[in-house]
Amino acid sequence: MSGFPSPGGGGFEFMSTLFPIFFIIVLGLIIFSIIRSGARYVSNASSPRKSIYATIISKRMDVQNHAHTHAGDNMHTTHSSRTYYYITLQFDNGERKEYLDVKNIYGLVAEGDIGYAATQGDWIVAFERDMQVSPGGSRF
Template sequence: MFDFGPGPSFPGGGGGFDFMFTVVPIIIIIGFVFMFGLIVYSIITHFRNARAPQESAYAKIVAKRMDVQSHSNHHHHQENHIGHTSTSSHTYYYITLEFGNGSRKEFLDVKGLYGLVVEGDAGYAATKGDWIVAFERSAG
């Protein structure tokens, strides 16, 4: 239909290898597949935790940590050639419990307990899968 002639090739190369039309699409496809897989994994993990039975056990809080994830996007406006970057972040809070048998497990705080408990608190922890959903401090 249209013949644009031979594409550019690398200097000293064998000719015919067009980087932009051969390698770049493969990199883009791999990126999309990776992002799609990450989204599917997140959805499956969310539903697995939401459907897990709620369990309650006596435990001690042995650690707390925050995980701040930032994302930056650069926007370029064609008409005035001015670009700007927008940044968004999300903080995830985790609480590690130690159970009576000495085992420890870190749980994602989905109910805002992080600011209400301190390391060393002991009591009954309610968990659903990988989530901590309640903590009732014991009086002793």
């Protein structure tokens, strides 16, 4: 019986060892991502709210699309998307920082607006326009 591979050997053993390792790595990455997102949310939610005088210098949207394929009698794909809105502020000292809009103020503000921004961690939660400032940026 020389020259013939033994039953159950070779490539099958390699795949039966590789699949559980791959599965554990992918599962670990998913769990890590969920924990990291939760920790970021808790950190932002527990941060003190600050009011900072700033200028809105830019706004941007980040659209994330996801496709989910469902197996079964009729194979079909479900598409979903989520849009994240970001507002970048510039402070009196020249520093700039981008904040995630969690209170839907994106459509209520414009680039160039000057006023008091309420921030909480990495979130912008309110913006009150300074009505004493002219469109050119100087006070009346």
